[in-house]
Amino acid sequence: MATLSSSGVHQTHLAMATEFDIWLPGDDLEHLDAVATRICEEIDRAERLLSRFDPASETYRINQQARERPLALSVELTGALRECRAAYRWTEGAFDVVTNPAGDRLGWDSIEFDDVARTVAIRAPSAMFDFGAYGKGYALDRAAEILAQYSVTNARLGGGGSSWLLRGSAARGSPWQVKIDSWDGAPFELFNGALSTSATFRGDVIDADTRTRWNPADARGHLQCTVSAQSAALAEIASTAGLVLGPAAVAGRMSAWQEQSGKRIKHALWLWGEPSQIHSLIFHARSQVP
């Protein structure tokens, strides 16, 4: 249910095991309330497409049945898989939605995906699709389409605090102020864009060497990669891959990623160390997004 105030409509919505936060500043409250409800429906629809936990979702059906024979895919899931496979390639496997129940990244060799015929078959016994945080980014991008469809120019859409999609401006035409948690730097300003943070903690890093390809010797508890990009899904892909590859590798690949993804990756911000003792900062964290 939305909260209507004199300055806009605020609504929270539980989906994808997280809380989406919708803030639409403006005067036409009836219109904005209806748009907020449409956004919630669209988020739910994205969950029914991508969730590996919902027994009614298309992804669940693929994970259960595509080992037996190639299955027909919807146009939409075909598009999502196509984007994820491309990202797997341009991140050199660092972003991978093909996993097993233990969370290991298995790569696309175990998948037969025909994006023209729109079919998929899973050839490895334990392989499955787990879209993870990409699902949140995908949902936010679909929400952005709803905003455009109904001429809502100013919006702040959040997914669980680690994903934001910003449009237009906050109240009175001022840009959105972005403050990154765990970093004592000044907030920076953003008008249009998406942000994603991928983070992990000491226990995860030590136990998950198969996921990270760098030795975070300086890490003392907190690792975080924040990316600003043109789309929320791309921000999720890049922040996930950044966390896996490490800051040096990300620095060398930024322009190539941008070229290969066909979309703009605006920022990459790296934090590691104890939350109160951030050791290093890379890229344009303090600059305003062009």
Added chain:
Amino acid sequence: MSQPIKSGRRTFLKSAAALSAIAAQAQLVAAGEKEPVRIAVVGTGARGCDLIRALTTIDGAEIVGLCDDYPPHLEQGVKFAGNNPRKFANYEELLDRVQPQAVIVATPLYLHSKMCLAALDAGCAVFCEKTMCHSVEEARQVAARVAEKKAVFQVGLQRRANAIYRQGLAMVQAGMLGQITTIKAQWHRHNSWRRPVPVPRGHEDYARLERRLNWRLYWDYSQGLMAELASHQLDIANWYLQTTPRRVLGAAGIDYWRDGREVYDNVFCIYEYEVAPQVAPTGINAAVTGDGKPYTARVTYSSIQSNQYEGASELIFGTRGTLFLTQKKGLFYREAGVDDPLWATDGRVAKDAALLTAGKTLKMTNDPWAHRGSPFEIDAEGDDTRDELVEFLNCVRTCDAQTICDATTGLRNAQTVLAANAAFKSGEAVLIDG
């Protein structure tokens, strides 16, 4: 004290497995055929696109044409169909030029009957979204035409394809609930049900588009909450009680969303059913039914739009237990203090003996729901929208007019829900023609 749970649960799971096997087999029939079924979808709004997306995942379903008179919806449908189907703004033109085998009607309610009739006259199988028609008279006309043509016709009441609801029905028919005396169903939400309009308020097309996109809010096009939401849940009541109600009384109003809409945002009603006695099962559920005489069962229904606490669910109250049903989860609670049937006692009946044990002390609790005990859980996989389409296409392939929700069922459902609207408007109880 009995030890009922494990034995009973195994019994449920066996039944559930049997149902799953039936569903899987049904899908194979569709997949095994070579020639695709050529399908047209009329109405490509939100629900039409749900159906289009589901169709694209079904082997042997080919979308050959789409129709909508609102271009943004038509383009959305084309995007999801993916195979560049032919596009039309006029459904008669579509029928004439594409000549599909099957037509999906997912338009606003007031258009259902004339589009169904045109498709039936064109020799097509028809899948019509619920509610079947805007009026009972229209529904009768469609049902008569279906019978005359011996056509394949299915109404989109997708709980009929949902494994949880099928399992619940199997449990009712097996006598596990005993005599069903009451059903309580509701669909409570907290939103305006209003669709946004893509032009500003002052725009010359605003009023026209507002009524076009918010057709659910106006009586000329819609029958409100009863047709759009209650139809699903009252179909469960008709299905489980194996009859239609005799009478309905209720009250409704526009109590919260006073925004110019015409349909109610708050409906409460009570249906009365004259239920035939259930044939007493002779197996493991023997002696669980009533006195063998017809009896009255009551079904309460409510739908509100200002509080979502209870969500959408149905409670089936029987003398031996209670079924809580949703599309994703079913729960069965045994009624405390009644004789255990054999399925609940591992086959052991020892009323003529006393078993002395070390005894046990029950933990005291202030849980207000402690009397319910622990439920049996019913889970299922699958998307019932997709599954209902799989079943429809199987009937199309095999020319089987006995769909899972045929025109007669759709007519009875329409009579049930529309009678409540009549009761709300008149303020009096309304008799329902059986």
